[in-house]
Amino acid sequence: MKVREAELTDAFSIAKVNIDSWRNTDKGIIADExxxxxxxxxxxxxxxxxxxxxxxxxxxxxxxxxxAHPKYACK
Incomplete structure (x- = not known):
């Protein structure tokens, strides 16, 4: 695993993970609307x-x- 500072180009991916997580984990807890x-x-x-x-x-x-893709994995 790798840790790094977020960059502007990460913003959409972060938003997608955030919203998709809410929708998947909080359905039935938080109003569908x-x-x-x-x-x-x-x-x-x-x-x-x-x-x-x-x-x-x-x-x-x-x-x-x-x-890592198996084709490129270290041997």
């Missing part, structure tokens, strides 16, 4: 704002699981 109205573009912009406004003491980090 709320979950259905979650918006990828709005969440992406919110993530961009967080990344842009990061400081030395307050950053967003990503935990990445690197999955």
């Amino acid at each position: 709320y979950l259905n109205n979650l918006n990828y573009e709005k969440k992406e912009q919110a993530m961009k704002n967080i990344i842009i406004n990061s400081t030395k003491d307050k950053n967003m980090y990503l935990l990445l699981k690197i999955i």
Whole structure:
């Protein structure tokens, strides 16, 4: 696994994971209307704002699981 600071290019992926997680784990707990109205573009912009406004003491980090293709795996 690898940890790195989030970059602006990560914003949409972060938004998608966030919204899809809410929709999958909170269905039946949170109103469907709320979950259905979650918006990828709005969440992406919110993530961009967080990344842009990061400081030395307050950053967003990503935990990445690197999955190697068997063809390229170390032997």
